Amino acid sequence: MRRIKIKDEGLKRSNRLTIMLNNREMRALNLYCHRFRVKNRSGFLRQTVMTAILQRFNDQMPTLWEDSDPDLFSENVRKQA
Numbered sequence: 535m536r537r538i539k540i541k542d543e544g545l546k547r548s549n550r551l552t553i554m555l556n557n558r559e560m561r562a563l564n565l566y567c568h569r570f571r572v573k574n575r576s577g578f579l580r581q582t583v584m585t586a587i588l589q590r591f592n593d594q595m596p597t598l599w600e601d602s603d604p605d606l607f608s609e610n611v612r613k614q615a
Contacts, residue, residue: 553579563575
């Protein structure tokens, strides 16, 4: 299998991250990888972590209108009723 040359050095993965799992977490990870045929566990973990991080950034991004849509439990709706 030939490796693809990385054109942009900024995209090269040179930082190492190590995590520790207890026995139950490791068993769950192994079961998931086996059940869903995950062949590259580090790629799967990297993708899962980055998806969670980017989703949180997206959720926390300020919007033009800070107020959320009114619902049945908001103060504005109770005052009008």
